[in-house]
Amino acid sequence: MEYYKSSDFKSVKKVDAHLHINTDDGRYLEFATLQNFSILSPNVDAGTPVEKQLSIAAVHRQNYPGNFAFLGTFTVDSFGTSGFVRSVIGQIDRAIEQDASGVKIWKNIGMSLKDSNGRYVMADDPIFDPIFQYLTDKKIPLMAHLGEPRNCWLPLEQMTDSGDYRYFKNHPEYHMLLHPEAPSYEDQINARDNVLKKFPGLTFVASHIASLEWNLDEVAERLDRYPSMSIDLSARMGHVQRQSVADYEKVRDFFIRYQDRILYGIDITISEGGDRFDTVSSEMLRRWESDWAYLATDSIQVIENISGDIRGLHLPKTVIDKVYYENVNRYFSAFEK
Numbered sequence: 467m468e469y470y471k472s473s474d475f476k477s478v479k480k481v482d483a484h485l486h487i488n489t490d491d492g493r494y495l496e497f498a499t500l501q502n503f504s505i506l507s508p509n510v511d512a513g514t515p516v517e518k519q520l521s522i523a524a525v526h527r528q529n530y531p532g533n534f535a536f537l538g539t540f541t542v543d544s545f546g547t548s549g550f551v552r553s554v555i556g557q558i559d560r561a562i563e564q565d566a567s568g569v570k571i572w573k574n575i576g577m578s579l580k581d582s583n584g585r586y587v588m589a590d591d592p593i594f595d596p597i598f599q600y601l602t603d604k605k606i607p608l609m610a611h612l613g614e615p616r617n618c619w620l621p622l623e624q625m626t627d628s629g630d631y632r633y634f635k636n637h638p639e640y641h642m643l644l645h646p647e648a649p650s651y652e653d654q655i656n657a658r659d660n661v662l663k664k665f666p667g668l669t670f671v672a673s674h675i676a677s678l679e680w681n682l683d684e685v686a687e688r689l690d691r692y693p694s695m696s697i698d699l700s701a702r703m704g705h706v707q708r709q710s711v712a713d714y715e716k717v718r719d720f721f722i723r724y725q726d727r728i729l730y731g732i733d734i735t736i737s738e739g740g741d742r743f744d745t746v747s748s749e750m751l752r753r754w755e756s757d758w759a760y761l762a763t764d765s766i767q768v769i770e771n772i773s774g775d776i777r778g779l780h781l782p783k784t785v786i787d788k789v790y791y792e793n794v795n796r797y798f799s800a801f802e803k
């Protein structure tokens with residue numbers, strides 16, 4: 467077996483398959499390129515208006531075709547009207563016309579969208595069937611952030627991950643413990659699983675370790691059950707690391723077993739008027755280097771709020787190349803045309 471070293475970080479071709487670039491400032495892409503990273507930026511029905519996200523992404527895609535790709539998305543503004551499905555498909559078509567590599571669906575479906583009776587609308591609601599069917603027929607890959615980490619249903623002080631803690635402290639509207647009337651964690655997972663069951667021909671990347679970050683056995687069970695499903699690691703690496711402190715071989719075996727179905731990403735969002743370039747780019751690099759050390763080498767790290775030293779998984783080169791590059795190209799054909 468051959469392995470990479472820490473010092474190979476810069477020379478290996480990599481893709482961050484989940485990093486939101488919502489600014490037309492090109493410096494972030496130039497910075498990424500210097501680190502040999504290309505970016506797949508998923509648009510999301512949140513924050514910067516979707517139309518604006520699309521126009522920003524389309525320009526980057528033209529300017530940096532080898533280093534930038536994006537996923538379109540759709541709003542649910544017209545939900546409940548007779549034109550809803552038509553509106554969503556229109557939005558998907560417009561994104562694909564601008565060279566989107568796929569589409570992203572977001573957690574607002576399941577966690578905040580309600581019907582006219584005030585009931586939460588889940589992803590497996592038949593209303594969405596023609597949309598998933600359209601994506602399947604057109605071979606448009608879907609990235610799905612559905613549900614949330616299990617921590618979202620726990621009190622802040624019981625959350626196992628500092629990233630989750632910070633997010634839900636800042637976003638009480640999505641901290642489901644505070645919304646007991648909303649669907650449960652299991653409801654979210656079941657709805658997503660039902661979509662996979664109903665549309666086995668849909669290329670389906672389940673973001674954030676399929677919202678099953680707390681237990682890789684649960685993830686493995688879904689990967690076995692749904693051959694069309696893959697996962698991205700974005701914003702959930704701490705959960706993986708915590709599990710590898712408890713059982714190193716089990717986590718390493720997971721990566722080797724599912725090496726064709728794991729995508730790498732950190733899920734930073736870069737918005738206009740956000741933090742300064744220097745601050746954001748150094749945070750990107752810090753996380754990229756830390757994750758590289760964890761996945762590619764056997765070096766030891768100390769990670770915030772994880773007790774115990776984190777030893778790198780030391781995955782073989784062939785596995786690293788898939789997780790960092792080949793898989794995202796196979797699913798999204800983003801950087802090889």
Ligand SMILES: [Zn+2]
Binds near residue numbers: 484486
């Ligand atoms: Zn994201």
